[in-house]
Amino acid sequence: xxxxxxxxxxxxxxxxxxxxxxxxxxxxxxxxxxxxxxxxxxxxxxxxxxxxxxxxxxxxxxxxxxxxxxxxxxxxxxxxxxxxxxxxxxxxxxxxxxxxxxxxxxxxxxxxxxxxxxxxxxxxxxxxxxxxxxxxxxxxxxxxxxxxxxxx
Amino acid sequence: xxxxxxxxxxxxxxxxxxxxxxxxxxxxxxxxxxxxxxxxxxxxxxxxxxxxxxxxxxxxxxxxxxxxxxxxxxxxxxxxxxxxxxxxxxxxxxxxxxxxxxxxxxxxxxxxxxxxxxxxxxxxxxxxxxxxxxxxxxxxxxxxxxxxxxxx
DNA sequence: TTATGTGCAAATTGTTTGCTATTTT
DNA sequence: AAAATAGCAAACAATTTGCACATAA
Numbered sequence: 001x002x003x004x005x006x007x008x009x010x011x012x013x014x015x016x017x018x019x020x021x022x023x024x025x026x027x028x029x030x031x032x033x034x035x036x037x038x039x040x041x042x043x044x045x046x047x048x049x050x051x052x053x054x055x056x057x058x059x060x061x062x063x064x065x066x067x068x069x070x071x072x073x074x075x076x077x078x079x080x081x082x083x084x085x086x087x088x089x090x091x092x093x094x095x096x097x098x099x100x101x102x103x104x105x106x107x108x109x110x111x112x113x114x115x116x117x118x119x120x121x122x123x124x125x126x127x128x129x130x131x132x133x134x135x136x137x138x139x140x141x142x143x144x145x146x147x148x149x150x151x152x
Numbered sequence: 153x154x155x156x157x158x159x160x161x162x163x164x165x166x167x168x169x170x171x172x173x174x175x176x177x178x179x180x181x182x183x184x185x186x187x188x189x190x191x192x193x194x195x196x197x198x199x200x201x202x203x204x205x206x207x208x209x210x211x212x213x214x215x216x217x218x219x220x221x222x223x224x225x226x227x228x229x230x231x232x233x234x235x236x237x238x239x240x241x242x243x244x245x246x247x248x249x250x251x252x253x254x255x256x257x258x259x260x261x262x263x264x265x266x267x268x269x270x271x272x273x274x275x276x277x278x279x280x281x282x283x284x285x286x287x288x289x290x291x292x293x294x295x296x297x298x299x300x301x302x303x304x
Numbered sequence: 305t306t307a308t309g310t311g312c313a314a315a316t317t318g319t320t321t322g323c324t325a326t327t328t329t
Numbered sequence: 330a331a332a333a334t335a336g337c338a339a340a341c342a343a344t345t346t347g348c349a350c351a352t353a354a
Contacts, residue, residue: 023333024333025327025328025329025332025333025334026328026329027327027328027333027334027335029334029335030334041262042259042260043260045318046318046319047318059335059336060335060336061335061336061337062318062319063319063320063321063335063336063337063338064334064335064336066318066319066320067320067334067335068335070320071334081251081260098276099233100273100277100281100283103284107194108194108195108233109281110193111273111276111277112276113276115274115276116271116276119268119271119288121252121263121290122267124250124263124264124265124267124268125252125263125290126295128294128295128298129252129261129290129292129293129294129295130292130293130298131252131290131291131292132255132291132292132293133290133291133292134288134289134290134291135288135289135291136271136286136287136288136289137286137287137288137289138273138277138281138283138285138286139283139284139285139286139287140281140282140283140284140285141281141282141284142280142281143278143280143281146280146282175308176308176309177307177308177309177352177353177354178353178354179308179309179310179352179353181309181310182309197343198343198344199343211310211311212310212311213310213311213312214343214344215310215311215312215313215344215345215346216309216310216311218343218344218345219309219310219345220309222345223309305354306352306353306354307352307353307354308351308352308353308354309350309351309352309353310349310350310351310352311348311349311350311351312347312348312349312350313346313347313348314345314346314347315344315345315346315347316343316344316345316346317342317343317344317345318341318342318343318344319340319341319342319343320339320340320341320342321338321339321340321341322337322338322339322340323336323337323338323339324335324336324337325334325335325336325337326333326334326335326336327332327333327334327335328331328332328333328334329330329331329332329333
């Protein structure tokens with residue numbers, strides 16, 4: 001059985017490896033931001049991360065957190081949750097459906113599927129969580145962006 | 153067989169009914185924003201909607217679009233797509249998982265499930281769409297917010 | 305008539321960027 | 330030593346809000 005310390009060490013090792021592969025420098029700021037991400041279970045925002053990391057690195061600024069997160073995201077070390085681009089998007093939402101989001105152009109395409117509509121939480125979520133809607137989100141590259149000419 | 157015109161009429165009728173139920177006034181601005189939402193297939197942003205609605209209501213401003221969308225959302229006439237609150241949220245993303253989002257407090261909870269992991273696009277999406285990730289998003293009310301004391 | 309909603313301007317908040325000094329490699 | 334990066338300030342972008350006039354009910 002592995003201790004928590006061993007687990008953390010393995011994760012930080014992975015961090016260093018990935019940085020080396022991507023040609024990224026291992027700076028104290030990046031290390032601390034990543035460490036907080038590993039520790040956090042609440043999907044922190046930039047502001048939340050800034051407050052936490054500042055305890056160890058008092059001089060760190062929000063813009064460094066922004067830059068660091070964008071960098072980590074590109075390196076596959078952080079995942080941006082539930083946000084397409086930087087502005088909200090809307091629909092009339094009359095018929096139940098799902099979404100495909102292109103990570104190149106930010107386009108959102110509707111996916112209609114009885115099969116996907118039938119998906120439910122079942123035992124995967126404690127009964128106390130009252131589920132109102134279930135949505136499947138596919139992410140990838142849309143046909144236009146996949147074409148040789150990147151004129152999406 | 154129903155004509156497009158009949159369909160639109162039915163949808164606008166639904167709009168009026170819902171407004172009456174919610175005690176909302178049917179203003180030209182709201183009508184046009186809703187009409188554009190019905191017509192749009194591309195999940196427009198506030199800016200996109202503003203440009204389109206302005207063709208019919210030249211004096212309308214972006215802040216009216218913002219207010220209108222928030223109002224329509226509360227009335228269940230519009231759906232905000234892929235955004236939790238107004239700032240990006242992050243995670244280390246080491247293990248594949250899904251999310252439950254509380255629409256009261258904005259909290260994000262991880263859901264681990266082999267069953268959900270196995271979901272794929274199949275024939276529901278044209279083969280030209282290259283899918284990289286599949287994620288299920290549950291939305292509803294978390295246990296803390298469901299409690300009588302709303303101290304979430 | 306009256307409460308609600310719009311338009312305008314200004315304030316807030318979230319995010320990015322240019323520059324210089326600093327630091328990792 | 331060289332290239333990448335952090336911190337600072339300032340720019341930029343998205344969204345919200347206070348207020349006076351306009352308008353749907």
